[in-house]
Amino acid sequence: MFSGIIERLGTVRSASVRDRAMDLTVETGFPDLELGESVAVNGVCLTVETFDKAGVATFHLSGETLSRTPLDQLKAGSRVNLERAVAASTRLSGHIVQGHVDGVATLASVEKAGESYALRVFVPQALRQYVVEKGSITFDGISLTVNELHDDITRGNQAGFEVGLTIIPHTWEHTNLSTLSIGDRMDVEVDVLSKYVENLLRFSPSLAKAAS
Numbered sequence: 001m002f003s004g005i006i007e008r009l010g011t012v013r014s015a016s017v018r019d020r021a022m023d024l025t026v027e028t029g030f031p032d033l034e035l036g037e038s039v040a041v042n043g044v045c046l047t048v049e050t051f052d053k054a055g056v057a058t059f060h061l062s063g064e065t066l067s068r069t070p071l072d073q074l075k076a077g078s079r080v081n082l083e084r085a086v087a088a089s090t091r092l093s094g095h096i097v098q099g100h101v102d103g104v105a106t107l108a109s110v111e112k113a114g115e116s117y118a119l120r121v122f123v124p125q126a127l128r129q130y131v132v133e134k135g136s137i138t139f140d141g142i143s144l145t146v147n148e149l150h151d152d153i154t155r156g157n158q159a160g161f162e163v164g165l166t167i168i169p170h171t172w173e174h175t176n177l178s179t180l181s182i183g184d185r186m187d188v189e190v191d192v193l194s195k196y197v198e199n200l201l202r203f204s205p206s207l208a209k210a211a212s
Contacts, residue, residue, distance in 0.1 A: 002040045002083050004094030004136075004143020006175050010041070012078040013056065020063035022072060028055040028082055038099065040083040042176070043141030043187040044069050045099025069101050070185035079176045081141045094143025095136040098192055103127055105139060105188040106155065107180050108162055117167040119177070120150070123188055125159040129198070130190035137163060138189040142175050 013025040026041065033039075033051040039059075040046070046059040066072050074080065086092065108120040121139060123131070128151070131137055135146050148164030172178050180186070201207055 001086055002045070002097040002099055002141070003086050003090065003092050004043075004083070004097040004138050004141065006081045006083055006142055006171075008082045009174065009176060010080045010082045012074050012076055012080060014076055015074045015078070017066070017072055020066065022061040022066055024059045024061060024071070024074065026057055026059070026080060026082075028057050030055045030057075030082075030084065033057055038085045040081075040085075040097070040099045040141045042069075042071065042080050043097070043099060043138055043189055044071060044101055068103075069187050070104050071187075073185060079179050081175050083141055095138075096192055097138050097141070097143060097189060099141075100189065101187045102130075102190050103188050105163075105186045107182055107184045107186060108155075109182065110180075113166065115169050117172055117177075119165045119167055120162045121165065121186065121188075122153060122155050122160050122162050125161065127188065127190050128161050130194040131161075131163065132194075135194075136191050139165075139186045140176060141187065142171065142177070144171075 008029050011027045013027055016023045033048050037048050038045050039048060049058045049060055051057040061071060103124050106122040108122045111118045131146060133146055133149055137144055137146055144165050146163055147166050150162040153160050153162050167177055
């Protein structure tokens with residue numbers, strides 16, 4: 001489990017796609033990695049396969065991961081958001097993040113807003129029921145607050161909605177957001193608690209009746 005609070009910006013050393021899978025090498029800067037531990041790379045939970053004392057780690061991405069995320073767009077020199085799994089003693093400064101990506105979002109606009117930045121991100125319509133104003137959402141592994149919701153948006157032939165965000169200077173400077181361009185794809189993970197509530201209401205008629 002993760003919190004969505006980015007610890008480091010890593011640099012991709014190599015990214016090799018073959019046979020519908022990908023081998024990824026990242027300069028993480030973490031000197032004390034452990035074999036088999038989980039690291040969120042742009043919000044995707046990946047397993048450390050090899051590492052060295054300098055924190056250069058390798059990850060293997062299956063075809064399933066590549067089909068559900070935009071990690072196949074990474075190349076040597078790409079900057080990625082990194083977070084290690086939370087410990088029991090860690091403050092949960094963000095929200096509960098699994099690293100299990102729900103879909104692919106697209107950066108729609110960026111505007112300077114004083115010292116901060118106002119972003120709008122296009123999200124597929126299938127995730128709309130899990131997103132609420134002032135709730136939490138994760139883009140590229142970053143725990144962010146939903147400031148605004150703009151419904152009935154279409155990009156190409158895809159229906160969706162746009163999430164309005166305010167990015168403070170610290171987040172802008174310490175994540176990969178400042179490296180993105182309009183149209184770039186981003187991993188999106190909604191709040192898992194909303195999915196549990198939906199599931200309970202679907203399979204518990206008494207709870208659904210009480211909620212209505």
